[in-house]
Amino acid sequence: DAGVTQSPTHLIKTRGQQVTLRCSPKSGHDTVSWYQQALGQGPQFIFQYYEEEERQRGNFPDRFSGHQFPNYSSELNVNALLLGDSALYLCASSGGQGTYNEQFFGPGTRLTVL
Amino acid sequence: GNSVTQMEGPVTLSEEAFLTINCTYTATGYPSLFWYVQYPGEGLQLLLKATKADDKGSNKGFEATYRKETTSFHLEKGSVQVSDSAVYFCALSGGYGGSQGNLIFGKGTKLSVKP
Numbered sequence: 008d009a010g011v012t013q014s015p016t017h018l019i020k021t022r023g024q025q026v027t028l029r030c031s032p033k034s035g036h037d038t039v040s041w042y043q044q045a046l047g048q049g050p051q052f053i054f055q056y057y058e059e060e061e062r063q064r065g066n067f068p069d070r071f072s073g074h075q076f077p078n079y080s081s082e083l084n085v086n087a088l089l090l091g092d093s094a095l096y097l098c099a100s101s102g103g104q105g106t107y108n109e110q111f112f113g114p115g116t117r118l119t120v121l
Numbered sequence: 122g123n124s125v126t127q128m129e130g131p132v133t134l135s136e137e138a139f140l141t142i143n144c145t146y147t148a149t150g151y152p153s154l155f156w157y158v159q160y161p162g163e164g165l166q167l168l169l170k171a172t173k174a175d176d177k178g179s180n181k182g183f184e185a186t187y188r189k190e191t192t193s194f195h196l197e198k199g200s201v202q203v204s205d206s207a208v209y210f211c212a213l214s215g216g217y218g219g220s221q222g223n224l225i226f227g228k229g230t231k232l233s234v235k236p
Contacts, residue, residue: 049226
């Protein structure tokens with residue numbers, strides 16, 4: 008049983024570019040959450056998707072957007088990249104509606120913005 | 122808003138030493154509390170959790186007790202091993218004004234265990 012998978016593993020972009028990160032949830036899970044983890048910091052919640060809709064959103068600008076597909080996989084898009092967007096982006100999946108259900112994390116995508 | 126504060130690292134211990142990593146939280150109501158562990162190059166793994174006051178979460182020799190009176194959830198292990206070397210994150214979700222699906226993390230504490 009594959010766990011949460013993310014692609015790509017690493018990514019290098021320049022300021023002003025746009026990036027798309029992808030996540031496939033653990034089998035049987037229907038809820039996907041995205042987190043940003045800056046170096047030396049704890050993860051910060053970006054948003055959560057359930058039934059192809061954004062259910063919750065953290066304190067991130069509109070440059071950060073997402074999508075969930077009918078097969079529950081998800082994408083995170085970041086427009087107009089800034090140097091400060093350099094971080095490890097973590098995807099987590101859970102079953103049900105994300106309430107008291109364990110969130111299983113993927114290995115992350117390391118984004119570097121030059 | 123809700124927040125989590127955990128002790129600064131890094132923490133370096135010898136094998137078989139006793140481990141405590143302090144974690145305190147700020148939240149109204151009754152949030153759920155978690156400890157996650159991140160091994161080098163890997164994603165976060167749930168280590169243990171507690172969903173109500175006085176609950177004790179335990180796993181792999183690690184324990185933490187949900188103390189509402191002191192708003193704490195300290196992580197302890199009686200005898201650490203080299204394989205416990207990792208970064209440990211305290212986290213919460215829920216409580217009044219908080220969401221059950223949104224985890225709020227502390228900054229993490231890096232543990233290094235020497236043989």
